[in-house]
Amino acid sequence: MKKLLLLFLSLLIFNIGKAQNSAVNIIPQPVEIRQLSGSFQLKNGQSISFNKAEARSVAEMLAQRLNVPTGFSLKAQQGNAGAIQLIINENDDVKIGKEGYILNVSPQKITISANAFAGLFYGMQTLLQLFPKEIESKKATKANWSVPAIKITDYPRFVWRGIMLDVSRHFFTKNEVKDYIDQIAKYKYNTLHWHLTDDNGWRIEIKSLPKLTQIGAWRVARTGHFGDREEPKEGEPTPYGGFYTHEDIKEVVQYAQERNVSILPEIDVPGHSMAALAAYPELSCTKQKVHVNPGTAFSEWYGNGTFKMLVENTLNPSDEKVYEFLDKVFTEVAQLFPNPYIHVGGDECYKGYWAQDAGCQALMKKLNIRHVEDLQGYFMGRVEKILEAKGKKLIGWDEILEGGISPKATVMSWRGVKGGIEAAHLGHDVVMTPTTFAYLDYMQGEPTIEPPIYAYLRTKKSYSFEPVPDGVDAKYILGGQGNLWTEQIPTLRHAYYMTFPRAWALAEVYWSPKEVKNWDNFAKRMEAHFQRNDISEINYSKAVYDAIIRTSRKNGKLIIEMESEIAGLDIYYTIDDTMPDQFSTKHDGKPLELPEGNITLRVVTYRNGKPIGHLIALKRTDLERRIGR
Template sequence: MGMNRFYKVLALALVTTVASAQLPALIPAPQTLEAGTGTFTLTTQTRLIVNTPELRRMIAEQLPQLPAGTSATSTISVSLAPAADLGSEGYDLRVTSKGITLTAPKAAGIFYGIQTLRQLLPEGKTALPQTIPAIHVRDQPRFGWRGLMLDVSRHFYDKAFVKRYIDQMARYKFNVFHWHLTDDQGWRVQINRLPKLTQVGAWRVPRTGRWWDLENTQPGEVPSYGGFYTQDDIREVVAYAQQRHITIVPEIDMPGHIMSAIAAYPQLTCGQLPTEVPPNGKLYKVKDNTLNPCRDSTYIFIDQVFTEIAELFPGPYIHVGGDEAYKGFWEKCDECRTLMKKQGIKNVEELQSYFIKRVEKIVQSKGKKLIGWDEILEGGLAPDATVMSWHGLKGGIEAARQGHPVIMTPHQFCYLDLYQGDPSAEPSTYGMCRLSKSYAFEPVPDSIKAELILGGQGNLWTESVPNERHVEYMTWPRAFAIAEVLWSPKNQRNWPDFVHRVESHFKRLDVQDVNYSRSMYNPIVTSVKKHPTGLMELVLDHELPDVELYYSTDNTIPDRHFPKYTQPFLMPKGADRVKVVAYAKGKPIGRMLELTTADMEKRAQ
């Protein structure tokens, strides 16, 4: 099978000094990991030695099972100290039969060393004694920007859940939480100077169903679905993230994707027409969801918003979106035509550039740096902007060639809202991004200065993610892959070994009661095409190595006594469906895949 062959070759090309089965299952894989001899036993008599009160507080919060023993028979020594060849997030962790030493030049490195130590301890167990394998880890990240984005506009997730999500990020050494706080479907952050943004913009009519089938707001309906974070909520979450060495990047999307603000303040658009907060995406290009770039009052509004955003978020960046801004209403606007003529602006793409450049000055006046999606390249890039590239790698390459910093987040590898398994066995969404695809992500394109690539992130848009459990299902385990891509050395990537470690971390997520997808166990139909005979030809595959597929075409339930898949096959005449099961080591894994004739016809087209 093509996918498996690629990863088997990759695995064989890697030279490992110790068999992976002998090493602990760490995610992300550390820079260096050496197995020692014996084990260390943590008991009630183990003494914790730290050289600052701040470290003691951090350790008590992250490892509550560590005792406050006074015996010197075994010790855990944690210290901030210079360490050769380790950067600001690096650490050195040594476990022997006598004790544990963790050293790092900065507090962030201590924090990441503690996360590694947490993965060496049994999940959920607080009673002592506990045993830890003897190892030596010397570790630091490949990239400084290791992010996840959560869209809370399409569906609102409360403060408690956001904190739990940040907790999970911290375990896997992510250090940026990109918080998509506003969009057409909801404004989620309290702005005191503009109270209608949450009084009106945070609420829409309730809807259940597939995103693209949701009905528009009907006359007389009361907007009752939504919510927002108070400024105190924001401060609490920011402080919580800071304690876990995570920077929050707030996103206020503009000039498009902002109908929730327009519903509150219709004067922000060219037509100044009243609108509602939509429950779907059907009003795009129908009703104006784009700010008027030609009126000074627009920039006064933006200044008021960013004044409070800058006060709430101490991180260096504000993300201004800039994606998918429909410019059709600008083209019909007399004010826009007048401004374009006066400023020598040739087209509406340059008008968006004019808008972003003015917004950048506002952002900089708050002491912040501007980030935008790669559409901000259109018409000319703002002087000091950082580009987040989601249209593949193309936008990032272009921005880097212009000397701008780039965060790579190409949708093919990093969009966590896409299908992660065969659509027949998954909740409805669009596109495809399997775990193996995320693991194959390479953030640095050839011929680009590596220092301009700050890192990357996974993005979870939530049009089709209506609840918190599904947020988790869509995030894990693909976020494991992204964490490893952004932290671990490129030449250590090893798909079969990663799968082994993911399975170990599934058990940890079970103990934590965190939801996750097991789609990597499911069979895949990679191709359906019509044969010249008129019959359907199917190509099957599987993500994991050493898996066997068995199938039926007679509407019975297959097992390993059925035909084994070895090559593409034709559906027999009259057959109305195919069913496929996967086996590994003689045992069934994953869900049965079932495709009807109608499904096959659709895929063949």
């Protein structure tokens, strides 16, 4: 009996160890994973060694990340005697490139080897994800600080892996931006696209043009839904806003560089310039005074994608003073940001004021162009020459293709992938960031529950994105990014709610080989990261647990279809004005024909007998409105 008991315990311990080893929940999924037997135990008194000076900062960062939650006093030291060893290769491993790494975990030690700092940093991020979730604690806590034995070889699919943060609609402090950088760097993003100017605020100090921040960085205080707010009144105080000084920007840029994140600054021109025109109205066609917009309805949008501005927000392309202004702006921007690109916007430029302006008409005649839209090509050509004189390259939204751009310009495809396909066929480098997959400001779940905006995008849809369209040479696709516009995002906590988990899905799209992508596998890892964020107190959305409800009409009857993003959820519903629970009618996966009458459909999801999703309640009128959507 004793022998049988010992054998049983041995098998139990083996299976527990095997189960621990199988719980590898890395996002984004590495290129190669080989799980081994055993585990490494982190202990107080161990050290983190590094072989070259350029690895010191990663070693020190790792020591701090481990010491806070464990309460240990691990130290970084040069040499090769550490229990955790960071190694910059003497000879480059061509397979892993600049940002790749090899992580080896054995019961005796951990080694991360890479060709450069970037690879070591990403190897560190993967290692931290192998520790138990308590590693995300902001204070010392108790846990089994072990890492499963494993070998990982990893490197990115794309060189451009970005997130855009809009700080014009709502200002985020430099410390909030640094915190956001920390969170995206965990998932191997290497670009923060910083949307610094728009109609709603100018956020970067330009010392040669002080009114840009004295006036353009501040607006009247307003609450309520963005786009439905009251117009500013003449003489009304403008307390809401903020901007970054040169010193702030230098600090953030350095902080980002230490995390292998390059910051791409955006100065949005010639449209989206109301904050600049509030400071310098003489740069517009009408030269009329405007206010920094607090979120009023200043435009009319039509069903075919065209629109009309009710207030001028566009720089005058025929005025030489505009280019003198831009030269001053880009001189200071170029000095502050080491990124080889400067983003110049170029999107949603309303040309109605140009069409009515005598100076623009004279310029069109001089250039022998018939269409006012072609003035944008002229404007962008002038801007590109300004940037080139400062050693920078131009990148803009896909509207910069209108009117022609130089072959050296890089295009961000946001209106679907069409602009990216066109740009690639013309030989332009392209960053894919289409609304259909990558817009993080869109609702991510049931529209009657989520904070309202004009479109929605579920995590599963983001995960399905393929950045290289059929028929396009992959060499022109630099990569992609997710875009977080902040009209409806006033706080950093809500920014995280909108960013995650969709940014995790996109991280895997941009980093991992497309052959390893699998939604159900990703979803399990995503849920493990929910738990990590619970401990780190970083907000995220749980909309993936909510039922998806679609409607159609067949033979005059209202038909309801229901499903979930996450496999294994049970959907319960009622149509008798009672609250649904696990004892209500369970959805069998078949279309439901809704009976006639003033009926409210109530739906909730469960897993393993426990509620997990939000309660959704839809009246018949609500259901009819979404037919075919």
